Amino acid sequence: MATKKPKIRTMEELASAIAVSRPTLSRFFQDPESVRPATAEKIRQGLAHVDYVPNFFATRMNRRASGLVGVIVPLLTDPFFASLLQTVELAALEMDFTVITQCSHGSAELEANAVERLLSMNTEGVVVAPLGEYGSADALRQLGRSLPIVFVDSRPAEPYTTIDFVGTDNEQSIGLITDYLCRTGAPPVYLGMPRLNSNGLERESAYRRWMAGHDLRPEVLPDDLAPQSWAFETYAYQTMDALFGQGLYVDATILCANDRLAMGALQAAHRHGLFNSRPGARTRVRIAGHDDHPLSRFMTPALTTVAQDIDTIGMTAMSLLASRIRSGKPGEETVERTFPAALKIRESA
Amino acid sequence: MATKKPKIRTMEELASAIAVSRPTLSRFFQDPESVRPATAEKIRQGLAHVDYVPNFFATRMNRRASGLVGVIVPLLTDPFFASLLQTVELAALEMDFTVITQCSHGSAELEANAVERLLSMNTEGVVVAPLGEYGSADALRQLGRSLPIVFVDSRPAEPYTTIDFVGTDNEQSIGLITDYLCRTGAPPVYLGMPRLNSNGLERESAYRRWMAGHDLRPEVLPDDLAPQSWAFETYAYQTMDALFGQGLYVDATILCANDRLAMGALQAAHRHGLFNSRPGARTRVRIAGHDDHPLSRFMTPALTTVAQDIDTIGMTAMSLLASRIRSGKPGEETVERTFPAALKIRESA
């Protein structure tokens, strides 16, 4: 209740207020263990009676290690990135790093801005979920030359000489779900996602390879390139609605590049009554996704999918970055860690 | 391709590199219009040949106006807050503010940390979507004493003397959907949300008032207080699953405090076959939500709900904050702007 503590703006004032020298205070704030216990207690006592927080800028500007790491994500409205960011941020907190979040909002220009900002903030390293647009690679490469950078979720568009990457093993995850679908019914056709990042291509390739490896004919929807938009659900709905409308794929198994696409496809299937037990249907349409979106299990039918291990990915990315930072130099050899996904068998396939 | 520009670290170096004085450079970076066009061009030319960005900390530390605003949200994994943040950030960008995002991760302690951080960063104002926990108010009140602060989405737990608020008019939105439900079928029972912020209480009160005003008996589920968790879907699923299992509310109209609850309720209804045309059922269960979650229209049945005007709320909050900042003093009189929600009639009710 006694919130009317006197406001103290500088360490100098604080020092004279509690009779401790400023350098001692400086050391205390960076590491309370670095001063004698009695002194630390004295400082804590004093601190309790005043209202003071060290200036963030002044502190971070001069330290050898700023204790700052940047995170760049393309957007926050996709729960995958939101979760990833949350995990990374919490992991950073554990390691006494402060994270500066930058969102590129899907624009290469804003991504470049984010890079500049992080560079200007003495960040010690950056975790980046890149967007796949051309031209975005330049800024990232420049960033990589001055400090360690770990890519998550997807790889940058253009090839790097050396690149640290943490993400899902698309080969495994797509193999897992494709295998399951083949075992339990018709082999899947593949509904691709807009080419927003490397995952789109990787997953499609994985699908093609798996099918080819089992002498099955891969079939990818749609023929033309998908528009570059994050409105996955609507895109999938429109695509599948058109196809279902022509009577195509109404009994097919459809593997979607991600869950949000699958949700759109589900909607289209409902609109065409494909989930009602239709008389004469040999088998009903089956739809599967990828990612295990938090709402997938609340779909009707509950969406069968594969779950990315977001927590592991986020924590691994952060600790990899931390080790890069501690080792000083950008790593000599590339580290690439991909994690397997887990099959979530539900009702839709 | 020629990305091997020489790296320049300080303005001093830059000044001697392109034969312009440092103070002139300083002014150029703050406002290119403030120097003679010829000089500006000369600087731009030089800038194109080198690799330099002004140090973020050093610049923001000394300016009269840091150009920084803070945003505090409880979590990012809820699409409402993600969208809100995005809108606020883009609005801030328009007004030449840089936003520092802080996420409280649902913890009052982390919220307090966020407040301290923003205070230590010379932010000129803060937009906060508060969590309703007790104890969180103290830190926010302290923040409010030193700089303008605009609350969005929900109000802080304890009463403030003066408080700027921007959000949805729950009275209107709940009235809208309740009215619609009453007109088109049985009057709704209300499935409340965990008391995480003021919206939970406000919406329930609005529901009660509206029902009472029409001589209808309000009925709120569940009796006991909901747990303080953001796992809305699961909570609603379990609650409704238990009730449906007892044969209760199977033909009822259920108004949920938000869409994510409704999704859980939807799932429970499906599990009990309430959406299959059951023989003997007078009317089938109806479920409605609140917020217009991006996936609501992809539910089955598509969720009837009311849409909050997130964009308007975010932009209004930001411009209100901007005006508070420009006017210098924390506003004398409270500004409270609530916006109406729009009915989204779909299939679930």
Next chain:
DNA sequence: GACAACTCTTTACGCGCGTAAAAGTCGTTG
């Protein structure tokens, strides 16, 4: 009691840049 080992204080400098005041430069006016 003296000695060394810590820990603290004092003093001083630096970080990269904002900002102010005075002096200099330029092109424009009369």
Next chain:
DNA sequence: CAACGACTTTTACGCGCGTAAAGAGTTGTC
């Protein structure tokens, strides 16, 4: 041509704190 205003350069100081070095104080040990 001189006077003038607009812009720039020069010079200087300050922001709040990190950090280093040297001296003063405290503590523990024998």
